[in-house]
Amino acid sequence: MQLGFLVDLHLCMGCKGCEIACKVENEVPLSTWRLRVKYVDVGTYPETKRTFTPLRCNHCENAPCERICPVSALHYLENGIVNIDKERCIGCAGCVMACPYGAIYIDPETQTADKCTYCAHRIASSMMPACVVACPVEANIFGDLDDPTSNISRYIQDNRDVQVRKPEKGTNPHHYYVGASQVNLNPLASKREKGYSLFNNITKLPLGGHH
Amino acid sequence: MVHETLAATNAVVTLDVAIPDIFWGWYVTMNMWAKSIGTGLVFMLFLLLRKNPDEMKGLRTSTLIVSFIFMNIFLLFTLADLHQPFRMWHIFFYPHWTSAITVGAWMASIFVALESLMIVIIFFKKDTATYDKLLFWITLLAIPVTLYTAGIMAEATARELWQMPTEAVQMILAATLSGSAAIILLGGSKLSDETKQFFGAILGLSALMAFIIYMSEYIFGAMKSEEVAAILHYVKGDGEYATMFWVGQWVAYILPMLLIALARVSKSSAILNLAAILAIAGLWVVKHIWLIIPQLLPLS
Amino acid sequence: MYLQSRRTFLKGAAFSVAGVAIAKGVFTTDAVAESVTDSKFTNTPKTISFYPEQKEWDSFKELDGTDWKRGGIERHGVRSAENPDGIQVNDYTIVPTVCSNCEAGCGLTAWVNKNDFEKGVLTVRKYMGNPLHTGSRGRNCAKGYAVTSQMYDPDRIPFPIKRAPGSKRGEGKWVRVTWDEAMAAIGKKMHDTLAKGDEVSKKQIMYHVGRPNENGFGPRVPQSLGIDGYNSHTNICSAGAREGTIQWANDDRNSPDWASADLIFLQSSHAADAGHYFQQSAAYIADARKRGAKMVVIDPRMSNSAGMADLWIPAWPGTEAALYLYLVNRIVHEKDKDGNDLVDHVYVKEWLNWDRLMANKDYLQKMVGYGYISKVPKDDSYESYIELMKELYAPYTKEFVVQECKLEGMEYKLDELWELFVPAGARITSYLWRAGAIGHRGGWMNTRAGFLPLALRGAMRGDIGGIGMHHWHEISVAGKGDKATVAGKHPVKTDAWNEIAWPPEYPISTYEMGFMMPQIMMDDDWHAKWTKKGLKIPKSMAVYVPRMHNPLWINPDGFRWMEALKREDKFELTFNLSPTWSETNWYCDYVLPVGLAGERNDQQSTPSKPEQRIEFRQAVLRVAAEKSGWKPKDPTRATLEAHMKFGLGEVWEESEFWPNLIVHHVDPDGSLGVRKYWASKKDPSRCVTVPEYFDAALSNIPRLNETARKMYKGEEYPVYAYIRDHGCWTEKTNVYKPQEEELKIEGDYVYAHGHKYHKDEVKKDSFGTLWVKDGMVEESIGIIKDNKALEGFHTLSKKLEFFSEWLTEWKWPEYAIPIYPRNKAENDKMVHLVTQVHHKHMKGDNEFALNTIYRLPYNIHTRSVNSKHLMEISQNHNPVWIYTKDAEKLGIKRGDAVKVQIQDTLTGIKSGYFIAMAVPTEATRPGVLACSHHAGRWKLKDSVNIPGFEHSLGIMSLGSPKVTMTNDGKVGTMTTTEGIHPHKAWQFKEYNRDLDDIWWNGLSGAWQNAVAPCHPDPIAGNHGWHQKVILSKAGADEKIGDIHVNYENNFKVYKAWRDDLTRPLATGDTWRRPYHIKRPVKPSQKAYRVEIKEI
């Protein structure tokens, strides 16, 4: 079994239902996110567009976070999930430095690393991840990549523009995007200027724990 | 980087969550800096033993103790940088061997243990022979100990700037630079002028090579990789860290090189000492900048 | 953290010394593995479901997400008696309820963790969707999932509070009272008012409701009291759209079939931001787009919807009607590629009331007089009608639209629009609601004009992929629990007409003029004038009850509201039914904490697709407790008791509160004739209970009734039991074209709308319309077509009314057909139709139209302020969007503080200004600024201390900065003094552990509504939200959030709009309002009658 995720960016409307569902499901503390939905405005008036990109852990097959973790707090489950153990974690932040996708953070309440687990506890309860259930437009597709008849496998077969983030890093993400452009996948393709923007304060925070 | 000035690709983030700021900050700089000095001193002791065993006298204990102190500073900051310092023991009970952190922690611990042993041997037993024998082995160990941080940086897949080959060389050079500088300062009158000039030469050469590598990255890094280009932006032009970057380069490398040349001509150990002080101080800045800048880039 | 870590460290050290750690590891693995095999949990499940099956809902076990963080079952196993260190398993009772954050009424399920039920603890761990709900299909938007954070809001009001005796309103001194004390005081006041029994007293109790999210319970309350006391917020919401739709179809709004459309034609933001039935609409739009449907969005601002549309047309706000009539022009003149007419003649001929227009020579003559057409058509044939249309709409050319909508350089977009429009045929759908329809004077014409091209293409037939009507797809029975009461029947209609809600200047507004209540109440001249003309208008409100409403903040001219609410002579007793703090609370006498989504009991019905469905919102803690065997002491107060027992506080809710209040306090002895409507038939000594009332109400739904009675045989309240366990019910699917359904005719009787008429009662007119008599008026019940009696539309003619004949009678003949000024002269003359922010008013580079209306997908007006999760995203931030090049011209940069000064274009009067943050963007059109209204919240104090209560009650501490304020009756000012901080909560501590991680300060919002004058459209009565503003950089001493309002000036603007633009009731008028059009709570025909004295 190899669980995987796919987001159809043609559909995502940036409602952030998934983001909040995740926060509630996993009690992700304020100032940190397992999943975020980023808006990027592209183009110039009147040919302007808005893009929405849900970003979460990719559950890489060749996960740099797992590799660097000195104590195996990060570990693979037999279903392909890259899981994390807050009791094992020593908070070295190696994983934070290693994950090419910025998917890991230090939980300010526990002072340990945390990230999306594909809702492993829900999976183990035979339930879909919270963010998948949430999505009004079914932009989130989840399932077993080893099973060619699963919804996600079919989606991948049926769509030609299936992409992953930063394939050059050799991480082999198990998280795919359909309908993605550079702006969705590559953080360098847009300007992320600090300060208040159209919708909120684009900022950086002192990392969990040193504040 | 998509060319932002094209109207069609003008892309601006208009809503995003707050992302974490620098994770590995000056604690880690302290860690690398102290470790460079700690291991560097061992290298220098070893060289001294090879080159001029006579001058080892009086330096065996003091140098090792200083190295030991720096290694403990290194350990202390390593520990302090952990968000769960009291769980450090997990590394020994649940070691994960693919992690350079694990390997490094074990080696550094062995290294420090070995140093303690040598201190005991030399201080209480005054057994120079065993000491000198052990010095070989500890020097051997010092190499991976000083290198493993480069391994961690290499495993920090997210930070394109840090590539194993260069970082490894830079780690060694940092050790030889700071080690030679430290021993110049420590040696004082115990070292002959010639030896001092020898260490001065090591210092100068280390500075030169490190500087060349940094400049190569600075000039050529951007050409091969989008991410490196974006990272180097922070130290170029009116980048946030440009001034500090150049302060580091001048203080750690350029000025010491000039001073060492001057010291050679004028045979002044005062100038040599100044070069040494600058190199040690500058190294901190250089390391810090290189540590910080790749962390400024949003990864997603 | 350090303490805990130290403990682990010591433990670890101890283990390692003894070598236990490893031994334990080896030793425990088996137990761990066993605990997993013995359980239903596995990391490699065979199936992965979205929701557990309904039959498992009473006890569903799931691993806990937070505890899983310890490494999951692989490392720790599953918690059990043998493996106490295993990952926690939550035993949930899953209770269906309904989201209440917007009117979509999406299904929710509360996952009530009953692990600790024995210890008296029940916790809602999360809210997810309800998969049985056929509209929302188990999905929710951000605001749905945020219900948890609203429920466990650290600043929730934990018990009823009352203004401290001796203090003034707004002083912020509060004392604690019990529900019974509050009910006694309020009940007495209501009793004494009603006991007077005169006409005026019937207008002195006002129930003023925001978005109620329930279908009929609220209106039943004032109706049962025999008063005209229902007031709503609609006229700041959507009056313009409603007016236009009423004129077309006599329906409140349209009802799109998103999922089957080929073109999604939006001037709203349904696809990605807001709009009615938001996430359901968005989901159906997404379904359509998956099939290849296209989407057009007309919006001066690039909403998220516009940002993902196939085509974005940034027309100048308020000029859309011109664009729509341009489409009409092309439709009537052009042919498709096969040479066929684009007009769907079959449909138009059948279902538009062209025949009445063509027969009305008098009106046709008028049209000639207005210059709409050159001559009266030669005959009244359909062909002549089409000729008339060609002439009428010929002036709306492309050149005209480009100029009127300011689309210079975007001609290609109009071509693209046409390219998308024509191939979609009749499968075009839309929901004309706010946007152009609410923001402007004449906004209602936006809807009138907007539906015309769709009608001509046949899309208004209510067929698949087209547009139907709202009431086809809705079921309202919450007001009909009558059978559970002693009275056994519905309360009678009152004979009083409340001029405060419905002033004589606005006879056809849609609906009550609730947003200008303070202006009305404080205008003594107005009062004197109409009193002289013979109306009996109260000078004060004896009892004023805002419910689910924050009128002071969300309406224009907030300082006037503040001023009015402080007047104890005008508002004698006020109480706010509000679970949370709001600006309005601050000025009320009582704040009574009622429940939020998962804490209320009410029926809702949302027409989000062509089906008929209801959803039932219920108090989930009560239901979960009852399912676990708990019983209330007093069944009429079960919800309150459950909330108190299971840790929510003294939180009650309305379906128990009102019956208790009325039966025990308002009319305890039944002498007012009110008690019987709420006393329980089962036990007349008490009021109805939730199961009694809603079982009776829901039994009115035939298929539900039948199904429930089968499924819950033996239950005392089977229909209630069904809805308790399922949370929703779909009565009918695929509701298409009900206007074409035949009326039931049996023998000599015709059945229409639940009534039975003898054939002799029914008269047919020359157009085929069937009429019956209803008291003093004629009512149409159907229409004959091809010898069949069909339902028809809801209008008098039973057709869609291209020609609004009644509007001509109600004094607006020139606007009785879709029309829009075609040139400068008309533009000046048709002032009622032309937006107050028309570009003709913008002179300098610093003069802009301000778009004050749009929503953020993760905010809900003022409800989101203390949801930590929603506030973390939105941060009380409402910048002024300004087009990049406009900003450049004025030297304005991102983050700059700008001064936005409001000026009325009818009078030239300036209102004052607010200081906001500017953000230059490519996402709003040149000349039009935008500023959302969710932010700019404020409070005067951080918290209040209640004598005798150990904690202070925090006020909006997650989303509102603190301000200082001045107001002297003429000028009001406000400035922020302190932002939002990290802090600790005393209430719901577990859930709010992370409040110390708050990282936003909320200092970038401004309360723009306070500055805007109240200026109602003379016909629809909507507040024209858009404002003309003069923009400049803020001065050195001005900071973001500052406001300065001359509300005396605002009063002048209000009067000018009222007195210069309306056509009020006058001597000779005999009706207050057309009887056939909707009023949310209709009084009797007697009340409708009026006599205006000559003075």
Ligand SMILES: Nc1nc2c(c(=O)[nH]1)N[C@H]1C(S)=C(S)[C@@H](COP(=O)(O)OP(=O)(O)OC[C@H]3O[C@@H](n4cnc5c(=O)[nH]c(N)nc54)[C@H](O)[C@@H]3O)O[C@H]1N2
């Ligand atoms: N997320 C969310 N959803 C909600 C609500 C909420 O608070 N939050 N509230 C609910 C309620 S009460 C309502 S009434 C509905 C309203 O939902 P909608 O009917 O969609 O109305 P708005 O969001 O007010 O405005 C829609 C769009 O109209 C644009 N607009 C403003 N002025 C004009 C104009 O003059 N012309 C044109 N063409 N466009 C204009 C705005 O920029 C905005 O993008 O949403 C409901 N759904």
Ligand SMILES: Nc1nc2c(c(=O)[nH]1)N[C@H]1C(S)=C(S)[C@@H](COP(=O)(O)OP(=O)(O)OC[C@H]3O[C@@H](n4cnc5c(=O)[nH]c(N)nc54)[C@H](O)[C@@H]3O)O[C@H]1N2
């Ligand atoms: N500038 C500008 N202003 C606007 C708009 C705009 O687009 N622009 N939109 C307008 C529109 S369309 C609308 S509908 C109004 C909305 O205006 P309102 O209906 O007044 O606003 P809400 O914020 O939805 O709810 C008001 C209050 O209800 C209480 N409340 C919350 N939940 C519950 C509950 O479950 N039960 C009870 N009893 N009370 C509860 C809280 O005190 C909350 O402050 O705002 C209008 N104001």
Ligand code: SF4
């Ligand atoms: S995305 Fe990052 S955190 Fe997730 S598995 Fe890959 S490297 Fe690890």
Ligand code: SF4
């Ligand atoms: S922070 Fe924790 S999870 Fe991340 S690498 Fe360090 S020990 Fe592993």
Ligand code: SF4
């Ligand atoms: S899978 Fe679960 S943990 Fe991951 S983003 Fe979705 S909700 Fe969050």
Ligand code: SF4
């Ligand atoms: S819930 Fe779906 S549509 Fe909404 S932001 Fe997440 S992925 Fe996008």
Ligand code: SF4
């Ligand atoms: S669309 Fe409205 S009702 Fe549905 S989940 Fe969102 S806020 Fe709740």
Ligand SMILES: [Mo]
């Ligand atoms: Mo609304």
